[in-house]
Amino acid sequence: MTFTCFDFLICINKIYSSETICIYRIAFYYRFLCQPKPKNEFWNDGKAVFELSEIFACERFPNVVTAKDGSIVATWGNKSYQVRRSEDGGKSWEPIITIAEPGFQGGGVIVDENSGDILAFVEEGHPISPFKMYRSKDNGKTWAVEETSLAGDKNGNVPSMHMNEHGITLQFGEKKGRLIRATRNYDGGNNKEFWPNHYTNAIYSDDAGKTWHTSAPFPANGTGEATLTELSDGTIYYNSRRHLSTDVLNPRMRHIAHSKDGGETWEGLYVSEELPDGDQSGDYGLMAGLIRLPIEGHDVLLYSNIVSNDGRNHGTVWASFDGGKTWPVNKLVEEGKFAYSSMTTGRAGTPSEGLIYLFFEGEGEDPKGYSGKMAIFNLAWLTGGKDWEEFFDDY
Template sequence: MNSKTLLLLAFISGPLIPQVFSAEGQLSSFQGEAKFAIEGIYGKGRQPNVVVAMDGTVLATFVSGEALLVRRSEDGGKTWGAPIILGKYKHIFSGGGVTVDETSGGIFVFAEKYRWPANPPPPTVYQSGDHGRTWQVQETVIHPTKSGHRLTMHMAEHGITLRRGKHKGRLLRPARFYGKTGDRRENFPKMYNIAIYSDDGGKTWFPSSPFPVMGTGEGCVAELSDGRIYYDSRRHWDPPGSKYDRSMRWHAWSDDGGVTWKEPAISKVLPDGARGSIGGGSGCMAGLVRLPVKDRDILLYSSCDSQGGDRKDVSVWASFDGAKTWPVKRRVYKGP
């Protein structure tokens, strides 16, 4: 997403962050007097990602020029520390996927030397063990698929730690395959979304099965209270003669900890961003998060909602039943 300013969009109700972070709490933490704030914390650049460390520190990553940056806030976004440079080199790219390990407290940021449209080399993984104060490069293995496809981390929402079932503690984040020659239109029918997962604290990652719809990319994942995982995806290509509304998002489900995906379907509510951008179904990268409320499946989805090609009318949709319905929508930012 191109942006002159990283906008931190926050729905705030009650205390921003408790002194001791708990993975899941009560609904009352999100109830009370409604407040909304927008604050620019970076200048010109793109590729933002926002996560919360295990001590409650908010971390916002961003690429500005040839530098991958992170800023920290220890008071829920009221004030921010100076930018920390994680990496600086030509063609640096960090299109999301920041992952917090809720078991160890470690944080992982993935960066690639991406010279579009060619496939990038394997990513550099920056790791922090002190809630984002200091960082170091971690030696990391990301295995290819059974077909030998080497995956890219380019443009994805943040990763998650699974909290339930026999895979509790597993790290899971979206990834993708562009095609053997990269992000080129002739590869659109061959590209697909996927996920990678780690059971050793982020040192080694394995690929899931592909997202069960071709032409997809730029995904988001969320674990529900019953342990199922919801995968929401952008789609760049549709088979000729498709009768559905190509401007809407796709989703699929996993009940085995993100190893396989099934039941693909197209949303009747959630748009795929700017509907006239690039082509049907190729609107914009989106955001997805499940509120950390015990035994409740409240999801927030965010993306552009413009009818034309401009990436504007940034909106948030809310689901209170684990993505079955999305009854609430609010526009939070009008401009491109």
Template sequence: GQIFCIFTHGNGLWQKEPGHISFCVSKDNGRTWGKMTDINPQILTTDPAGKQPIKCTSAFASSGRATQLANGRLIFPLVVREDGNPDFKVYAVYTDDLGKTWKVSKNPATTDGDESKIVQLADGTVIMSIRNRRGILRKFSYSHDNGETWSEPVPVEGLPDPRCNGDIITYDYNGKQLLLQSLPGDPKGRNNVAIYVSADGGKTWPVKKTVVNLPSAYSSMTVLPDGSIGILTEESANNHYSYNIWFTKLPIEVLMAPAKKQ
């Protein structure tokens, strides 16, 4: 019943010293929060000889949700910038004791990524859905040891990615596990956020349901108590860099309904 809020504060990604990666916990559904705990001393440092596993200039916890795996592990992606390296590494950071100690994956899920999300399939496979800084298609990296090691990332056919943050969650539907991925539905730019659906663990994505027909960018999803999908979207009726955040409730029957013929 506890809520973990994981966040970055202080310096941003482009500054010469890292901001603080911290968390705090609420035990009353978010009405009050415990003390803020900085986990930088356990996971990252600017000192090349430091004991922390990540040596970097700066880093941030990805915008959106973290994940709890079936074994209870709390895990989130960390985007890392190194001075002189134009590419961003993305590590998985995790705790097995509800935040007392934090560890870092043995290798980055990608050496050239950005904001990412983690989800676990019914067979235990863990997927990191990675923003593609080069555009074209979303990238997936896979872990078979609960996020400790990661495969080489691969592009995902059927998931166009116009270099934007999105979300990925699972949904149990008529006895099958679905994967839901939210992204802008326009492969050329941040427009028309949509939810893509896979019924085969992310191999194919035959269902696409547009949520908003406007310039729109980041999104985050959750499953509501009545089984509907709740999605937050950045939307703009004026331009691409002045957003309002809207909440949409989408019944699963609407998401899975066949597209109407024109």
């Protein structure tokens, strides 16, 4: 039987005229027939989408973001810093743009949601190394170096950019409009002897990237290469790789903390029981991807890493529907080689709408090297066609 909003009103009249009140039925009809369609309806059209292609042939280190116009902007490279763009949702890719040669991917690419500018951080070589900040004012088509300053943390350490998930613009709370990205402190170098003093942190800017401040250290040493995103209440969720444990915490699972002050300090450290950190046969971890989907009223997070005991393979995506507390969904994306990864999501009203983009290091022409691969999918594919809304507590 099909009901309309008009039927609902008649139903209420009949209910009251018969002196029978059925609150449950009234609530049901109102919720499903009379309320306006949610802004996020496009996330659940029921048709599964999955595509996989190679967009870079060699080198490594992925970051991917979505420009304000909906263009997908993929950055890459450990010898030259390269960019590829797609204006049609990933169906085709424009030729490679080389921003810097030599150039080393610093990660943390940020789309400034205030202006539409895109900021990229390019290091001169493998860390520890100086960096330059490049700005694009045309959705990633052209780039120019820009003067910027970076203040050290409370220990006097100026962080390295390498090699973190893309940054974000804060959208909620008192620090709305702030730019922030994950960074790391090498404390002397990348040799194993220095690892006990390594730690992740973040840098943030309140003047569109002209000046940057460094947060307090993440509350665990031996960490590096992190991800962060903002929850709908303004809390920043910080998820870090850990390559060496200096305490009793498990370095093979992701380390989590939160910030209530816009990314200036971190609190509530715990180890995820569901999210693995790289190859489980050793303590080394793996750079991961993380995004929050723009689904109004809910904190849907996606995380990418591997499920493996024998090397970097079996790339997998996890989904959380409660802001990272639990991760009830996971799905294999790539059975073969899968190393560093980065994720972004499409924008409403553009060809990228409703799509998720996973950019990762995959099998390359050189068996010892990588290629840059792009997986494009949607929530219907990730959940196997299941109605993902039933994962919400208020369903």
